[in-house]
Amino acid sequence: MANKMVFFGLIVALLQAASTEGTNHEPSLDDVPLSIYVDAGKEIDHFISLAKSIDEKQRILEEALARLSAEVKETEQRWNERLLAEVKATEERWTERVSILERKLEDLSNKQRRPAERACEKITNESIGVTSISRTPSNVTWTIPSYFTDKKLCRGTYIDRGFVLTTANCMLSYKFSEVGFFFSDSTVFKEIKATHIHPEYLIKNPLFNNIGLVELDSDVKYTSELLPPCMYTSEFYPKSGLMTKGGKVQIVADSECLDTNTNSSNLHHSQICAKYLENTCTYPGEPILMVDEETIPKYRLFGIVGTKSCNSKPYVITRVFNYLDFIERIVWPKNGNLISN
Template sequence: MKNKPILFGLFFALLHATSTKGADPDDGSLTINVDAGKDTDSFLSLAEAIEGKQSLIDDQLAKSTAVATPQKRSAELACEKITNDLRSIGESTFDDLPYSVLGLYSDNQSKFCRGALIDKRFIIMGASCVSTHNVEGVSFDFDLESKKIKAVHIHPDFSSETPSLNNIALIELESDVAYTSKWYPVCLYTSQVNSERYLMGLYGEVRIVADAECFNRTGTDLKPSQICATDLEFLITYTGWPIYLVQENFPTHKLFGIVARNTTNSVPFVITKVFGHLNFIKGIVWPKTGN
């Protein structure tokens, strides 16, 4: 206990004071008359009481510090690992969107679905892209060998009757994707606050607009996990396409959300924000990490 030196210092000072009993009161020295046996017991009892109170205070301070410093989310820890892994392989220059998935295939038939790699074995995309198809593998934009699919995890609350809600799925691969400057996972945007930074789709800027613009088009109120946006440069935006937050520092992009429904001619569309589904993602991709 850090207060012990002070307590015992005071104790020995009192003992020393007893030795001055009988000194000349006119010589300027301090004289304290104590019953050494009785007062020593009282002092030790007081010291123990103070130490007990101090222990309670220390415990409360430790609990307060723990509350004030929450654990990092699993997605944040994963982002740190991605950054460290890329540094460890000595990469310093990277392609524009090295996490883009081109499509899915089954029985030698291709299905055009965009997605994004978020872990060595997991891809995120729209649930509507895989809910009615048995897919076997994944193809990529770059010179990367196609990968076989181990499992498809569709959000448990997704329904084709309300395709703009919970339109999110995770594709689990049979084997890891090796990190290179052309291919590595994207970090997830883990803030509840909508960033005012530049958002982009695969072909240009995406701008957040008033929820009323999506309501006027669909007649449905947006949920907290949704946001209304419009593509400023591309005429068609497809369901499941990733929407990225552009940053000045590395990682250059973070995955902000995915398109919940197709749109044409720059008509406002709904984005499913990944923040609203972090628990679903964590439970499948990072089940053994912290909050």
């Protein structure tokens, strides 16, 4: 019994010692679990504040970008307006300079062009509206001696409102008193104010410088039946297209027009030998025209017939080009008819 009590006492003592040792033991990290305590409400507030700050900065940045874009756009618009204004002003200045230069060139060109060429331009401008020609050619007129009834004796070409071009020998052979213009429904007669014969006209066979002008006492109005031709101002012969009222005209060798009974061995440099392709007659002063169907007026006066000829016999043509100076001095003198009419 006693041994049992001793044994039991030892057990109690050991238990008390173990209890005392457990009470005095210092804890370690390995002995105690790690715990982290987080304040969730505080962290959420922090993130919300940060987000608001970012939004505010983004808004400020967007506003700054918008202002910058508006300023750039406004600056671009101002520069575009200024550039357009400068371009327009420069264009206007250059347009004015070009216009002045064109006027100067036109004045220079007008001074260099023959009066006959300027007269052609004037006739063309005044013929606007005359789109059809009822007679071919429309510009043929007849000069009529006072005592002769044959209206086809002498012919001429109406080259300006107050002038008819014809031959010198026709004017000297007969004393003209009037010029007749024959239209489809009427006849207009004009009295003669003066005649102008070429100062170097020579009565020979062939007749040299056989050209002259009849100056009328008043003008004749242009119509579809009466429209002056332009002067043929080129020194070169046209290759084709020559005609007169009787039909087509062909240039032939000079020898066919020479009279073997005279001492003449060649034609004057202003003369050409020609003949009709149709069997018809020609009359002094009849115009030989170059035809251009594309223009109004569509005729250019190349020359005039010197003497009467029938049955397709060759005849002499006086070239107009060689006598432009003579014609221009009378019909379109400087500061004269070309400007005032």
